[in-house]
Amino acid sequence: MPPALAAEQTAETGEKSAHAFRTISEVAEELDVPQHVLRFWETRFGQIRPVKRAGGRRYYRPQDIELVAGIRQLLYVQRYTIAGAQRVLKENGVRFVQAVGRGEAVAAEPLVQEAEAAAPDGTLAASDRAALAEALRELRACRTLLDDLRALPDTEA
Numbered sequence: 001m002p003p004a005l006a007a008e009q010t011a012e013t014g015e016k017s018a019h020a021f022r023t024i025s026e027v028a029e030e031l032d033v034p035q036h037v038l039r040f041w042e043t044r045f046g047q048i049r050p051v052k053r054a055g056g057r058r059y060y061r062p063q064d065i066e067l068v069a070g071i072r073q074l075l076y077v078q079r080y081t082i083a084g085a086q087r088v089l090k091e092n093g094v095r096f097v098q099a100v101g102r103g104e105a106v107a108a109e110p111l112v113q114e115a116e117a118a119a120p121d122g123t124l125a126a127s128d129r130a131a132l133a134e135a136l137r138e139l140r141a142c143r144t145l146l147d148d149l150r151a152l153p154d155t156e157a
Contacts, residue, residue, distance in 0.1 A: 021051065021059040030065070031072055041071060044082050047094050067094060069101030080110045 028035045042048045048067055050058040060068070074085040074097070088107050089097055099105035 019062060021061060022065060024050070024058045024060065027060045027065055027068060031069055033068075033072055038068065041068065045071060045086065045089065047089060047097075063098060066098035066101045070097035070099070071101075073100050074107055078107060078110060080107075084110050 022030070024035050024038055027033075028038055038048075042050070045067075048064060048071075050060045050064050052058055071085055071089075074080040074088060075082070080088065092107070096105055096107075100107055
């Protein structure tokens with residue numbers, strides 16, 4: 001590894017310092033995200049740009065790790081879609097998403113359609129189910145009224 005990327009290690013613990021570069025496997029383990037997901041996110045979020053050395057080996061800087069942690073928070077915890085997380089990045093900037101990754105900021109709740117699209121099993125919250133059931137009752141009542149109107153004899157002819 002080039003000296004510029006060499007991992008700084010603390011003498012007491014033998015662990016890397018907070019300012020050291022990390023490999024993709026270290027970042028994946030730290031954030032509990034598979035390596036292939038990190039590579040995929042690089043294709044969807046142009047702001048993720050780890051340093052690449054000969055052979056394509058990736059080295060993540062601390063700010064890269066904070067950004068990936070913020071994206072992870074948006075996607076996995078707050079249930080944003082990829083498009084929603086991209087919008088948060090575009091509207092609020094990289095520093096905001098890094099702050100989300102550090103736990104210093106919280107993004108607004110995703111839009112309803114994003115939250116529903118993100119539900120893996122297609123279930124809705126009880127309040128959403130109740131609202132839909134009420135709307136269905138109202139639609140059925142409207143349908144009954146229309147059917148009754150159609151059944152009336154034409155008196156204007």
